[in-house]
Amino acid sequence: MMLPGDDIPALQVATPETASPEPSPPFIALVGPTAVGKTAIAVELAKAMGGEIVALDSMQVYRYLDIGTAKPMPEAQKEIPHHLIDVVDPWDPFTAIDYALLARQVLKEIHARGRMPLVVGGSGLYLRALCGEIFNGPGGVTGIRTRLTQEIKRGGPALLHARLTRLDPAIAAKVHPKDAFRLIRALEIIEITGRRVSELWKAHRQGLMRPSTLLVGLRRERTVLYRRINDRVDRMGASGLVEEVDRLLKAGHPPHLKPLRSHNYRHIVAYLLGQQGWEEAVRRTQQETRHYAKRQMTWFRSENEITWFDPTDSEPDRITALLIEHIQRRRERHGTDSS
Numbered sequence: 001m002m003l004p005g006d007d008i009p010a011l012q013v014a015t016p017e018t019a020s021p022e023p024s025p026p027f028i029a030l031v032g033p034t035a036v037g038k039t040a041i042a043v044e045l046a047k048a049m050g051g052e053i054v055a056l057d058s059m060q061v062y063r064y065l066d067i068g069t070a071k072p073m074p075e076a077q078k079e080i081p082h083h084l085i086d087v088v089d090p091w092d093p094f095t096a097i098d099y100a101l102l103a104r105q106v107l108k109e110i111h112a113r114g115r116m117p118l119v120v121g122g123s124g125l126y127l128r129a130l131c132g133e134i135f136n137g138p139g140g141v142t143g144i145r146t147r148l149t150q151e152i153k154r155g156g157p158a159l160l161h162a163r164l165t166r167l168d169p170a171i172a173a174k175v176h177p178k179d180a181f182r183l184i185r186a187l188e189i190i191e192i193t194g195r196r197v198s199e200l201w202k203a204h205r206q207g208l209m210r211p212s213t214l215l216v217g218l219r220r221e222r223t224v225l226y227r228r229i230n231d232r233v234d235r236m237g238a239s240g241l242v243e244e245v246d247r248l249l250k251a252g253h254p255p256h257l258k259p260l261r262s263h264n265y266r267h268i269v270a271y272l273l274g275q276q277g278w279e280e281a282v283r284r285t286q287q288e289t290r291h292y293a294k295r296q297m298t299w300f301r302s303e304n305e306i307t308w309f310d311p312t313d314s315e316p317d318r319i320t321a322l323l324i325e326h327i328q329r330r331r332e333r334h335g336t337d338s339s
Contacts, residue, residue: 025104025107025108025111025117026107026111026117026213027054027107027117027118027119027130027213027214028051028116028117028118028119028213028214028216028327029056029118029119029120029127029213029214029215029216030042030045030118030119030120030216030217030218030323031056031120031121031122031124031127031215031216031217031218031300031303031306032122032217032218032219032296032300033122033219033225033292033293033294033296033297033300034070034122034229034232034289034292034293034296035070035225035228035229035232035289035293036218036219036220036225036228036293036311037218037220037228037311037313037316038120038121038122038218039070039072039076039120040316041218041311041316041319041320041323042118042120043072043076043079043080044316044317044320045118045320045323045324046080046116046118047079047080048320048324049116049118049324049327050115050116051080051115051116051117051118052080052081052082052083052110052113052115052116052117052118053072053080053081053082053083053118053119053120054082054083054084054103054106054107054110054117054118054119054120055082055083055084055085055120055121056119056120056121056122056123056126056127056130057069057084057085057121057122057123057126058096058099058123058125058126059259059262059264060084060085060086060121061084061085061086061087061088061094061099062086062088062089062090062094062259063086063087063088063089063090064089064090064244064247064248065090065244065248065259065265066244067236067239067240067241067244068236068241068244068245068262068264068265068268069264070232070236070264071085071086072085083103083106083110084099084102084103084106087102090248090253090257090258090259090260091253091257096123096125096126096128096129097129099123099126099129099130100126100129100130100132103119103126103130104130122296124296124299124300124303125299127303131213144187144188144191144192145184145185145188148160148183148184148187148188149180149184152180152183152184157177157178157179157180157183158177158178160180160183160184160187161175161177161183163187164183164186164187164190167187167190167196168186168190168196168197168198170196170198171186171196171197171198172186213305214327214330214331215303215305215306215307216306216307216308216309216323216326216327217300217306217307217308217309218308218309218310218311218319219297219308219309219310220310220311221310225293226290226293229286229289229290229293230286230290232289233264233282233285233286233289234282236264237282241264241268242268242271242272245260245265245268245269245272246272248260249269249272255269255273263285263288263289263291263292264285264289266288267280267281267282267284267285267288268281268285307326309322309323309326
């Protein structure tokens with residue numbers, strides 16, 4: 001699974017000539033790390049501003065995975081229209097590009113209804129895809145990729161990292177020397193295009209115009225966020241997460257299924273398979289979720305256009321009012337019509 005923090009979108013490109021991403025319709029995005037409190041505030045925002053919510057989440061797209069993905073409760077989804085939740089089966093491949101294509105269509109439909117699209121979630125990669133800032137590279141397995149894979153098996157990733165350092169030092173500096181997938185991907189693109197990946201990415205970014213979007217983010221002091229994460233994992237366990245995973249396994253879905261390898265599921269799977277005890281499964285799930293939140297914040301800190309707000313549990317209405325005021329000021333100043 002692609003995680004926030006994998007901040008090397010250039011490795012997903014082919015050439016600017018092979019990609020002409022359609023601009024996304026205007027939208028307001030509410031982003032932030034897991035467990036920060038986006039869902040509840042998004043519902044209040046949507047109610048106050050006549051909006052519909054578009055999930056920005058790489059796990060909520062999957063059917064049958066509800067508790068571990070912290071999907072909005074059915075009551076909330078009935079109260080406010082939610083989109084891009086339960087749109088693909090967990091055994092089917094789904095990429096950021098797939099998300100962007102679906103999301104752009106949904107945004108158009110929301111605009112056609114005269115409503116405000118509110119894109120809500122924590123997937124920085126999906127946000128960049130929606131804004132047209134990544135695009136597909138070579139889709140199928142090429143002969144070049146097969147050859148490079150064999151080279152890594154024979155000589156190890158250090159050999160390819162040294163080659164990438166010679167050919168494109170800027171990208172090599174962003175790729176871990178043992179990251180075989182991205183080493184192969186970068187070298188494959190260089191061979192196909194005859195150009196450095198860093199040059200392709202720079203040209204692509206310069207040719208992009210971010211759509212008329214407004215990005216707002218929620219963040220909390222680290223100890224507070226980590227406590228909320230730990231509490232959420234405990235609530236998931238009490239709400240039937242084990243039973244949810246058990247149903248998937250008994251239905252014949254393999255433990256190595258991509259969604260079941262994510263941080264909120266992998267240790268529950270291990271517990272059910274008898275590979276670790278319950279307390280260890282909870283502890284490791286909490287730990288990996290905290291690490292995930294840290295990677296999310298690292299990703300979003302690179303987005304200079306985000307205006308950050310710090311919610312408090314004691315004053316939930318205050319942060320909603322501040323967000324609405326900020327959105328209205330921004331729209332008045334820039335003449336942005338999101339309806």
